[in-house]
Amino acid sequence: MSGPGSVPEQDRVHIFDTTLRDGEQSPGISLNTQEKVEIAHQLARLGVDVIEAGFPITSPGDAEAVQAIARNVEGPVICGLARTHKADIDAAWGAIKDSVRPRIHTFISTSDIHIEHQLQTTRDDVKGQARAAVTLAKSYTEDVEFSPMDATRAEVEFTAEVCAIAVAEGATVVNIPDTVGYTTPEEYRAYFERLYELAPELHNVRLSVHCHDDLGMAVANSYVGVLAGARQVECAVNGIGERAGNCSLEEIVMLLRTRRDVHGLDTGVNSRELARTSRMVSRFTGYPVQPNKAVVGRNAFAHESGIHQDGVLKERTTYEIMDAREVGLESNSIVLGKHSGRHALHDALAELGFKLEGNALNQAFARFKEVADKKKQITALDLEAIVSEEMRESAERYTLESFEVAAGSHRSPSAKVAVKGPSGEKVVGEATGDGPVDAIFVAIQQATAVDSELRSYTVSAVTEGEDALGEVTVMLRAHGRLASGQGVATDILEASARAYVRALSNALEGAAVREAEEVVAEAAAEPATPGP
Ligand code: KIV
Ligand code: ZN
Numbered sequence: 001m002s003g004p005g006s007v008p009e010q011d012r013v014h015i016f017d018t019t020l021r022d023g024e025q026s027p028g029i030s031l032n033t034q035e036k037v038e039i040a041h042q043l044a045r046l047g048v049d050v051i052e053a054g055f056p057i058t059s060p061g062d063a064e065a066v067q068a069i070a071r072n073v074e075g076p077v078i079c080g081l082a083r084t085h086k087a088d089i090d091a092a093w094g095a096i097k098d099s100v101r102p103r104i105h106t107f108i109s110t111s112d113i114h115i116e117h118q119l120q121t122t123r124d125d126v127k128g129q130a131r132a133a134v135t136l137a138k139s140y141t142e143d144v145e146f147s148p149m150d151a152t153r154a155e156v157e158f159t160a161e162v163c164a165i166a167v168a169e170g171a172t173v174v175n176i177p178d179t180v181g182y183t184t185p186e187e188y189r190a191y192f193e194r195l196y197e198l199a200p201e202l203h204n205v206r207l208s209v210h211c212h213d214d215l216g217m218a219v220a221n222s223y224v225g226v227l228a229g230a231r232q233v234e235c236a237v238n239g240i241g242e243r244a245g246n247c248s249l250e251e252i253v254m255l256l257r258t259r260r261d262v263h264g265l266d267t268g269v270n271s272r273e274l275a276r277t278s279r280m281v282s283r284f285t286g287y288p289v290q291p292n293k294a295v296v297g298r299n300a301f302a303h304e305s306g307i308h309q310d311g312v313l314k315e316r317t318t319y320e321i322m323d324a325r326e327v328g329l330e331s332n333s334i335v336l337g338k339h340s341g342r343h344a345l346h347d348a349l350a351e352l353g354f355k356l357e358g359n360a361l362n363q364a365f366a367r368f369k370e371v372a373d374k375k376k377q378i379t380a381l382d383l384e385a386i387v388s389e390e391m392r393e394s395a396e397r398y399t400l401e402s403f404e405v406a407a408g409s410h411r412s413p414s415a416k417v418a419v420k421g422p423s424g425e426k427v428v429g430e431a432t433g434d435g436p437v438d439a440i441f442v443a444i445q446q447a448t449a450v451d452s453e454l455r456s457y458t459v460s461a462v463t464e465g466e467d468a469l470g471e472v473t474v475m476l477r478a479h480g481r482l483a484s485g486q487g488v489a490t491d492i493l494e495a496s497a498r499a500y501v502r503a504l505s506n507a508l509e510g511a512a513v514r515e516a517e518e519v520v521a522e523a524a525a526e527p528a529t530p531g532p
Pocket of ligand 1 (some may be wrong): 022084107147149152178179180210213
């Protein structure tokens with residue numbers, strides 16, 4: 001079953017996606033506004049209930065992306081995060097107010113460890129800040145969420161007191177974060193039960209779970225929170241997020257759906273969109289999905305042992321508890337070839353959920369033709385990879401024009417590259433390296449005169465088969481920024497060169513945005529010119 005079917009409202013668990021906020025806090029992720037909007041559209045197609053689009057006070061770039069999502073993405077509630085400070089709440093409201101369904105999410109810690117060492121304040125002050133923040137947020141919008149941060153390491157009596165204040169001021173959702181991934185299922189469940197006892201008014205609002213994965217318990221803890229009465233799960237696609245990440249969206253969704261027989265709960269997610277969402281987030285963030293990742297890993301439905309293969313051939317359910325089609329892992333029906341025209345590409349892309357028109361479609365078509373000349377059949381998975389690459393292209397400072405490599409058993413590998421610079425100028429670089437890929441990377445550094453340090457390099461095949469497209473993800477550090485880039489081509493050397501140039505562009509773009517923001521912040525901090 002890919003949809004929620006007939007689950008009664010009290011048994012419907014809302015999915016609050018924080019890929020673009022907590023997920024984006026993972027090192028090396030540098031999404032631009034266009035990519036964030038694209039991911040948000042995909043989350044809407046997936047059917048999540050809430051998109052936490054960002055933390056608007058943190059930077060003008062973040063505020064701009066949240067605003068673009070609020071204006072363009074329909075369906076889910078669009079939420080902006082804010083500390084309890086007035087400036088944060090104003091910024092969050094400014095960014096989300098154009099959404100049809102805006103939500104402000106405000107938070108303050110209730111654990112003594114945070115209150116003493118980080119906030120350096122008192123419990124009374126925390127109560128006052130929580131009250132003022134919810135009141136202010138409520139003056140802007142009906143839908144207000146409150147989180148007592150680090151709740152699982154806080155005294156439950158104090159957390160209950162603060163939550164009761166938030167509810168009295170009008171909070172509609174109260175979220176209980178396991179901020180440092182410390183709790184255990186038994187403990188978390190008992191925490192919820194005690195909270196309900198201490199603050200019965202929590203029965204009148206939606207309780208929520210937000211679990212981090214430091215001990216690998218994020219999904220299990222989220223699950224018991226739901227069993228204890230929570231009806232919102234905060235989670236991220238592929239489980240990305242601070243440190244070890246957040247509860248994985250695809251895992252909790254399929255856990256609830258697959259074991260609905262034991263708990264009767266379900267979400268409104270269209271599970272057939274899970275695999276595509278996972279691939280999109282992986283590509284844009286540069287965070288690969290491990291092959292054995294539950295639900296969306298490439299081996300999640302692969303059977304290696306003869307006994308298992310024999311069983312599945314006779315009856316799928318002998319060794320499969322879910323159907324690969326239900327999570328969208330076997331939807332590769334579109335096939336285009338080198339004779340397919342612009343219309344066919346446009347229609348195939350629309351079927352995949354990409355709305356490309358005008359120049360964007362022309363660019364995608366040109367790239368499609370290049371690839372189709374080398375690869376006979378272009379499948380849905382290939383198209384997705386090509387188009388994702390093209391979408392990142394528009395943010396580029398540098399683009400790869402051409403490359404040549406010479407390598408062999410008895411010569412040191414060398415490469416020559418030509419790269420187009422930010423103002424259209426062509427720069428070339430030549431270098432030798434430890435291998436052909438290294439030679440290409442050094443040649444690119446030489447051409448662009450940008451010093452960068454390679455952090456990770458991953459190659460995978462987009463589909464199975466000998467003529468599969470190669471997909472390379474590079475993560476590097478340049479100008480003090482960690483950034484990733486992805487490249488797709490029939491030749492992995494070309495894919496590597498594309499990925500490196502793109503990662504470099506993203507790092508430079510990130511550094512430029514940071515610099516511009518610092519200038520604005522400095523100007524704002526300067527004392528105003530005295531008046532006459
Ligand atoms: O982990 C956490 O506590 C958070 C809060 C902002 C909800 O991300
Ligand atoms: Zn978090």
